[in-house]
Amino acid sequence: MLLDPSGAARLHHHMASALVVGGGFAGLESAIQLRQAGIEVTLVSNRPFLFVYPTSIWVVTGEKPFPEVCLDLRDVARRHAFQFVEWPVEELSGARRSATIAGREVSADHLVVALGGTPLRPKGVEHTHGISGDPQGSLRMKAALEALVARGSGRIAMGFGGNPADPSAVRGGPAFELMFNVDTLLRRRGLRDRFQLTFFAPMASPGERMGRRAAGAIRTMLGRLGIAMRFGTRIDGFDAAGVLFEGGARLDADLVMFLPAGEGHPVVRASDLPRNAAGFVTVDAGCAVPGFPGVWAVGDSAALEGPAWRAKQGHLAEVMARVTASNVAAAVADRPERASYLPHVGITCLLDTGNGAAYVHRDDETERMIPLPVVGHWMKKGWGAYFKASKRKLVPRLPGL
Ligand SMILES: Cc1cc2nc3c(=O)[nH]c(=O)nc-3n(C[C@H](O)[C@H](O)[C@H](O)COP(=O)(O)OP(=O)(O)OC[C@H]3O[C@@H](n4cnc5c(N)ncnc54)[C@H](O)[C@@H]3O)c2cc1C
Numbered sequence: 459m460l461l462d463p464s465g466a467a468r469l470h471h472h473m474a475s476a477l478v479v480g481g482g483f484a485g486l487e488s489a490i491q492l493r494q495a496g497i498e499v500t501l502v503s504n505r506p507f508l509f510v511y512p513t514s515i516w517v518v519t520g521e522k523p524f525p526e527v528c529l530d531l532r533d534v535a536r537r538h539a540f541q542f543v544e545w546p547v548e549e550l551s552g553a554r555r556s557a558t559i560a561g562r563e564v565s566a567d568h569l570v571v572a573l574g575g576t577p578l579r580p581k582g583v584e585h586t587h588g589i590s591g592d593p594q595g596s597l598r599m600k601a602a603l604e605a606l607v608a609r610g611s612g613r614i615a616m617g618f619g620g621n622p623a624d625p626s627a628v629r630g631g632p633a634f635e636l637m638f639n640v641d642t643l644l645r646r647r648g649l650r651d652r653f654q655l656t657f658f659a660p661m662a663s664p665g666e667r668m669g670r671r672a673a674g675a676i677r678t679m680l681g682r683l684g685i686a687m688r689f690g691t692r693i694d695g696f697d698a699a700g701v702l703f704e705g706g707a708r709l710d711a712d713l714v715m716f717l718p719a720g721e722g723h724p725v726v727r728a729s730d731l732p733r734n735a736a737g738f739v740t741v742d743a744g745c746a747v748p749g750f751p752g753v754w755a756v757g758d759s760a761a762l763e764g765p766a767w768r769a770k771q772g773h774l775a776e777v778m779a780r781v782t783a784s785n786v787a788a789a790v791a792d793r794p795e796r797a798s799y800l801p802h803v804g805i806t807c808l809l810d811t812g813n814g815a816a817y818v819h820r821d822d823e824t825e826r827m828i829p830l831p832v833v834g835h836w837m838k839k840g841w842g843a844y845f846k847a848s849k850r851k852l853v854p855r856l857p858g859l
Pocket residue numbers: 479480481482483484485502503504505507508509511512513514515545546547548572573574575589590591629632725756757758759770771772773774775806807808
């Protein structure tokens with residue numbers, strides 16, 4: 459690991475320096491944009507790749523090999539001329555704008571916190587499969603699904619949970635996507651009538667953050683596909699045989715996929731940074747951490763402000779990264795202007811079904827859901843390829859994408 463060849467614990471440079479921790483959507487885009495703004499950048503992440511979560515549902519269904527959902531950070535760092543260090547960050551200090559890596563404290567002029575969140579762990583969650591957090595989870599679920607399909611029949615339950623301490627840290631969209639993709643897979647194999655599928659969530663109307671129309675359309679589609687629904691009852695936990703609900707009810711299943719809501723990253727929660735009730739870093743509209751000059755938090759690790767239906771998403775993580783880079787550049791040049799992420803808070807996604815998709819968009823003024831049979835599936839696949847190629851500078855960046 460080479461952080462500072464001089465051996466000093468500080469990143470000394472002739473230009474302003476930034477230490478970005480976390481190599482996901484937020485951290486990588488921060489590193490790229492800060493570098494473009496003329497800042498010397500070191501990106502530290504605990505794995506050598508960015509995991510492209512939005513296309514990871516197809517690892518589970520076997521439509522994409524795992525490496526295709528990974529973006530090599532070392533390669534991207536070389537192309538954008540920043541330093542990449544693969545190592546877990548052990549501690550953060552806002553007061554010292556530093557991160558502890560391999561027992562050594564490293565600081566910079568600017569510290570950008572982009573460690574994401576961490577999934578909550580309800581009782582018995584080890585009996586479920588998850589596709590958030592650990593990327594290897596998608597491979598484990600693929601193996602379990604293949605084994606069940608090979609058996610020829612079974613019961614599959616999929617769902618997601620919430621975090622009342624910060625309702626924006628929820629992952630409903632991917633849970634619906636995976637359920638629709640598994641339904642499509644079983645139909646293609648001629649096995650759908652031999653599998654019982656159930657979708658569960660504690661909310662009375664899951665998916666409502668995407669808008670009332672979208673939630674209604676999703677319910678209609680689940681019903682049309684013969685997928686049972688268990689909504690509106692608190693999830694107490696899981697056991698080896700299925701899902702346990704408040705009041706003693708249960709849902710037996712051979713395979714359970716559960717996407718828990720998130721909470722603050724443990725390294726963030728152990729730090730001196732200000733946090734909301736769920737442990738996400740408090741930031742102002744410009745992604746600056748109040749009371750800690752030169753410290754910024756972006757993406758899932760930050761406590762989002764905005765409308766009640768706001769949700770943590772990859773595209774918003776990238777918006778926050780661009781806002782941060784612009785504000786760091788302004789601060790370095792002693793210019794007073796500050797960009798804000800708040801006007802960009804919205805929900806945008808292509809909700810994939812395996813044989814099509816729906817374009818979902820919500821902002822302050824509009825709620826849209828446009829069905830895109832067949833073509834939507836290929837559009838989402840195209841986005842995945844574009845995302846990786848644009849980060850590798852093989853194709854130009856399209857505005858807003
Ligand atoms: C299955 C799934 C599908 C999704 N689909 C969509 C979608 O279609 N559209 C959309 O906009 N959003 C989608 N999302 C949400 C989106 O993926 C997240 O909002 C986004 O990943 C947030 O980016 P981030 O960089 O803030 O956090 P993360 O992506 O979580 O990145 C955090 C990074 O920090 C690194 N890290 C963690 N701990 C340490 C440590 N101690 N030291 C160093 N590094 C560390 C991790 O390796 C990781 O790379 C989806 C999420 C999931 C799980």
